[in-house]
């Protein structure tokens with residue numbers, strides 16, 4: 462390729478003229494704020510985020526305001542002498558106590574919301590999905606007809622066992638896999654988060670959910686309940702290597718009947734594939 466062509470290609474790339482990729486729902490409103498929350502309990506996270514945002518704004522304006530006033534008021538000019546200040550104990554007391562109280566409030570409040578959203582027992586009819594992240598993509602495994610995911614372990618990951626499933630576990634026989642996360646709305650979804658290589662992150666802004674997938678561990682406490690049908694994009698949120706930018710998967714949230722149909726079809730296909738072996 463000629464140098465000129467290479468430079469042109471690089472410029473186009475830098476300007477964002479790359480190959481079109483499959484897009485999730487395009488946002489048209491509220492572009493400067495978080496996307497619409499579509500999970501039960503997500504409004505609690507929004508409460509904390511909004512509080513932090515407005516508090517930070519007030520503190521920013523107040524501190525920068527004082528800074529600018531002092532810059533002008535105490536600037537160097539003829540006839541004015543600088544004087545040394547030893548500080549003010551009362552002021553120092555308050556500007557230590559108030560931030561401490563704010564940080565403690567945020568820590569307790571955040572912890573409480575985290576517990577409310579993650580510590581409740583998983584309902585028996587929850588949809589369980591095993592999500593395995595890797596450089597650079599996502600794999601999904603569903604429980605199949607028995608509604609029970611087969612056992613898995615990090616030391617079983619291999620080229621032909623990409624979910625690290627224990628093949629001797631009878632519950633593993635009817636599990637099926639998918640390349641997109643398909644879930645119903647109005648029902649609890651329980652996800653197992655794992656990684657085959659480095660740390661990745663399962664981040665879905667519309668669910669107000671952010672959880673790292675850590676190699677060697679199975680994160681079991683993430684559950685959520687979507688409130689409406691939607692098509693979203695799952696994008697890894699932990700810089701995990703050169704292909705990180707492209708580590709995406711589709712999330713499809715369907716009405717229960719449509720989900721059941723999809724599930725039955727996938728389950729039957731997996732069963733047929735197993736029988737054909």
Ligand SMILES: [Cu+2]
Nearest residue numbers: 661697701708
């Ligand atoms: Cu990643």
